[in-house]
Amino acid sequence: MNLYGSLLWQFDLLIIPMVIICAIAALTIRDLLSATVVFGAYSFLMCLLWTEMLAVDVAFTEAAVGAGVSTILMVATALHIKRKSKD
Secondary structure (H helix, E strand, C coil), X not given: CCHHHHHHHHHHHHHHHHHHHHHHHHHHCCCHHHHHHHHHHHXXXXXXXXXXXXXXXXXXXXXXXXHHHHXXXXXXXXXXXXXXXXX
């Protein structure tokens, strides 16, 4: 096993818990803007995992669509919504 292969499990050990935390946080946060930012972080972390698995085309699409365009559209939508919460 080369040096690259021996470091992959350490990278996984760092990234996968962060992906799980971002996924749970994006589902439970009530503020739309905060949930959108967490979703963007989730997409970026997934892009890193796809790159590690050598699926560069999927990683590029995730970065462009998931972390890029979708996040920008959701932030713009969250900023235009004028709704009072019942909290």
